[in-house]
Amino acid sequence: MTETPTRANRPALALHVPEPAYRPGDAPDFSSISVPAAGEAPRPDIAAEAEATQPLTTHLVRVLDDEGRAVGPWDPRLDPDTLRKMLKDMKTVRVFDDRMYRAQRQGKTSFYMKCTGEEAIAVAAATAMDPEDMHFPTYRQQGLLVARGYPLKTMMCQIYSNAGDPLHGRQLPIMYSDKKHGFFSISGNLGTQYPQAVGWAMASAIRGDSRIAMGWIGDGATAEGDFHSALTFAAVYQAPVILAVVNNQWAISSFSGIAGAEQATFAARAVGYGIAGLRVDGNDALAVYAAVRWASERARSNKGPTLIEFFTYRAEGHSTSDDPTGYRPAGEAQKWPLGDPIARLKAHLVALGEWDDERDAALDKDLDAFVRAAQKEAEAMGTLPQQGFDNIPSMFEDVYADTPWHLAEQRDASMAEAREFLGHEPK
């Protein structure tokens, strides 16, 4: 300890450590959160100066009102087929999550992560963008793959690390990657994909291409240095990129205040870099669609990047390794004022007269069967506990384009070990 000076006339300093409003045992009450009415937020021109979006970084872009009507300037006026497709995709994601969560609990794989309550975000974003645009997702954007028609069975095979896994059992469950569906390889390291998205967008601009990129990050991960690199490079080169912050208010056990949300919104960061910022109701599929559309038009017309904060709530645990009752009240998700995105979109379709409870129930039944069928097919190719002794040489491939001598030696040693362990030649 350095000498403490006698500075009697100086007040004592104190460290502020942010604390969420409620902890286990408390009765959560979100009535203090001010939720602006749907339709209230203005919609600036897509070519507006970044600074002009300032008010939208503290406001909340909302389209669906409490009666399920789409209101205000951000209403994207989608046709009923598109709305129904989004509803179906969101429901698919939820059913998929439930089944895979259960599969992990049954010991069929090592790990799973749901996106319950956040389904609107990835699904509506995928819907608003072109299929050729590239996403740099985190681990909670399974909705992108579903909305873009990636086979559920293949997702499951990845989760089971089985013979159908396009990633050859090399990645943790849910760390999907698929170039054809414009879905960049998910990293276990938080934040890294953010400057990568900017780099992809810069490349597209360098080549005079017309495709744009979208990068995704969680509220917690915005604290990483990569967040800053991404915003800096995006601003400097005016990269055609959309930078999404999915603010579900929790990292693992720490709340968004530990990432700085007490002092400013995540959308507000944008304007400080000269990037347009929008704060959007993430549980409102139409608002999400409209915001992504606005940002993509801006990017496509060389008007620069946009950062969009999707305000939502992580309704379940962080992953199968997490039990949130250890750090927040059990009932919080239900009290969350922005509601359930699936219920809200359904209500909208019903209000439009384009949907009803019967069709909804039938869809649920279909989806359940559909996901079960995919799961059956996937499991026919094996689950994790059966893996790890087939095609061992593949484990030594793709470290480099060609296998150097040291990896060849290691592969051979590894095969010899496996032979001895199994008592027969490995497959």
Next chain:
Amino acid sequence: MTETPTRANRPALALHVPEPAYRPGDAPDFSSISVPAAGEAPRPDIAAEAEATQPLTTHLVRVLDDEGRAVGPWDPRLDPDTLRKMLKDMKTVRVFDDRMYRAQRQGKTSFYMKCTGEEAIAVAAATAMDPEDMHFPTYRQQGLLVARGYPLKTMMCQIYSNAGDPLHGRQLPIMYSDKKHGFFSISGNLGTQYPQAVGWAMASAIRGDSRIAMGWIGDGATAEGDFHSALTFAAVYQAPVILAVVNNQWAISSFSGIAGAEQATFAARAVGYGIAGLRVDGNDALAVYAAVRWASERARSNKGPTLIEFFTYRAEGHSTSDDPTGYRPAGEAQKWPLGDPIARLKAHLVALGEWDDERDAALDKDLDAFVRAAQKEAEAMGTLPQQGFDNIPSMFEDVYADTPWHLAEQRDASMAEAREFLGHEPK
């Protein structure tokens, strides 16, 4: 190259690469830069919400007007003695820089960095803060040491890496470090000191101390991830810290646009994090003083951190390794509209009737003699070319508190080598 889709209806994207207004051969003309009149910027309460400082992040806090008068709410109303002390310190820095630059050119050391044109910033900041407060500087804040009375001779000994060098010849010239003068060890790695300053301030708050910290960074280095860590931690824990960005508009050969200054000011970053931001005329010693004072009062009363952008111009090369005529017009510094900080402070003192040309000339003469005398003393202890074979064992000290066996062995081998090389026992 991935397949280029046929997306005929989509416009071609283009990469924007920022370019400074003038390159070698151009005639620089800063008339387009709008310099707000002195005294115009409002001075918010030190407890103001960070958001309330937003207008001050694009404006420019200026106190000294063109006639050398101090005007407006930011006038710190300093007594003449303090003003004269600042003038003397600023002049000392300039003389020191000139002599050390020349010493490097004479081969007496390997490297030097001047802060010409930026003298007001460090000197006035040091004057505005308490002597017990801690600075985490970069390599252009020699003014802090001068203002705090650190011996010039010791600075020179560090520059010569000679027997009087408190850092034992281990650091590049100008990478000073002195705990007693509240001057943290300068790092060669840009940006690292920024979160360190925040950590020191957090520690002071944890201990209920009353001392605050000030971190320094250049415009170019704000792009490093450490800048973001610093702002994030400062905001989250409301650390009692002042974060200075010295925007001298150039990194080495790249201008501030490559760090993002085309799109937003550096001060504007602050508000996005919920940190108070000020943009200040860095060539106006009174404005610098007033802003640092405001921020230190805010920090001391647990009202949170402040980021201050000091707008200035790097009047000379980046270092002795750099020749700026390779990338910017030769006469730019002279055209720079915010003038010379020493001339401006002098004009103020003259306007106050507290100074005149005679005293000024006398001071210049004194300082010249003073710096020369220090240099003579320092050089009596040796210059770099004579170093490197005395006290070799010291080279192996301070890697750890105690010397482990492997370093002891290496030390002995090194001594044997030196003995052989010199033909006698090293000192």
Next chain:
Amino acid sequence: MTQGPTKTRNMIEAINDAHRVMMERDETVVVYGEDVGYFGGVFRATAGLQKQFGKTRCFDAPISEGGIVGTAVGMAAYGLKPVIEIQFADYIYPGYDQIVSEVARMRYRTAGEWTMPMVIRSPYGGGIFGGQTHSQSPEALFTHIAGIKTVIPSNPYDAKGLLIAAIEDPDPVVFFEPKRIYNGPFDGHHDRPVTPWSKREEAEVPDGHYTVPLGKAAIVRPGEELTVLAYGTMVHIARAAVEENGIDAEVIDLRTLVPLDIETIEESVKKTGRCLVVQEATKTSGFGAELAALVQERCFYHLEAPVERVTGWDTPYPHAYEWIYFPGPLRMKNALKKVLA
């Protein structure tokens, strides 16, 4: 080997207790990292500390390993002793610049004026189906950096004693904890149940303060036929393999990689004339290379066979191929045979 009353503790409990002991003794010790505050860490190593010592002594940090280390530098400069957690060793890289360029060199570059007494704790290693980013063993990336000490315990007793020693040490310590054995030692036979710590003597952990000195290895099994150098989880794999194969090997648990206990190593290898080096990390440029280089440099004329290395393969850690990657009993056995041939 004990002081005062002991209690059976697993490694997490031992580590948790080391924190508590030091926070009680030294009010300058502060503990932070991702999820370490209210929740007590994803592995619960810091459970209960916030409650006992308050929010300003133990708190959650933003997800910014660079910021965590960077602020710790400032705190150490102030005079505190930060004990920070990096949630997984695989996530230490964003903090690597601050560790390498700042923490490691501060004492040196300031000629001792500013020192960095801090501990950077992090769970490392595989065997838990954690995939590429929850399984790495990056110790060699720290042993190459002058100015930091690298410590890896292999059991609860050492974990507590070494962590206390690390916190008390005047130099910065990178403290890697083998997460595979947090709850019980592991002999490498993934198809058999694990012995819990409670069945092992090294889990008898004294209450209160004691230290296991940094820089001192332990001979965990004396022997004559060959010397096995191991650390962390690999100590258990090595011991089990030696015993299963009826080999009279001397197994040395290095405990501290830098500074290394070269005396114990040299003495043993000069006695046995043979040496096997074990690491879980990828082979090339791992710490095993340094060990092999040192042993042959210093014991060459005593060696009857080349120093062999048992290591992880030079690939990322592949999720489904956990047990093909992991340096287990068979890899050990084959290497032991080779060294003895």
Next chain:
Amino acid sequence: MTQGPTKTRNMIEAINDAHRVMMERDETVVVYGEDVGYFGGVFRATAGLQKQFGKTRCFDAPISEGGIVGTAVGMAAYGLKPVIEIQFADYIYPGYDQIVSEVARMRYRTAGEWTMPMVIRSPYGGGIFGGQTHSQSPEALFTHIAGIKTVIPSNPYDAKGLLIAAIEDPDPVVFFEPKRIYNGPFDGHHDRPVTPWSKREEAEVPDGHYTVPLGKAAIVRPGEELTVLAYGTMVHIARAAVEENGIDAEVIDLRTLVPLDIETIEESVKKTGRCLVVQEATKTSGFGAELAALVQERCFYHLEAPVERVTGWDTPYPHAYEWIYFPGPLRMKNALKKVLA
């Protein structure tokens, strides 16, 4: 060894030319980094490229090594071939996470779907009074990482040929350039003038396209008495020391550290029976350790003496003690004598 007309070029000119050749042949090659655009880099390695190829093919980057590498990952994913400069190897650490966690593992983790053909160039090494942060040799921090290749040229001919090969390589390459010999080879005698490149055959650099293959070492001096393994600046120190001391050593310039040319090494050591390994980096856990470990593993029964290492010391690189730190002629001589004893 040449193709077409040649011109005398120093290393910077050779490197600059490699860029130009590849930017002309392949429009997906983009070049960026701090100060590399208008000004052409602080060492001028990219001089003239922006003028010739335009601002979107060669440009200045923000001072963010993490952002430079991170955006390069995205560009490579798009289908470009980024050739990026890190201004000094000492400043590569903020980009280390992106290199280790992303660049190195992308091909593997995507089962070959996304590859990372990029080159990360950076001047490294001491001998220029650059102090602690302009002198480092961090190659071992990359050789430990599976998935990247590490290349270090020692002369203009190789620099151009290896850089072209690296740009054409389908895998990511970390390309460290020995800045001490940019302008002329250096025999380690800091008190004597340096021979300019123009006096050396390896500075006869062909115009246009040619490659020096990655993974192939060069025997720069054949010999019988012992084998010296070196790379970068140290190749010159080694050669000079061998010649000054009249030793008939075989000096091998590794050129690529990973993947290593093990065949050339083994053949030589089996012939000479003795081996000296040279690196400028700090000793502990340097790449020399891997070389020593490999050589004794694979050539043990041919070795007549331990493999010795000549290295920098395990301290930061101290400004005034440049020539005490630097592994120069005397350290070489003493080690050569030891290996031959």
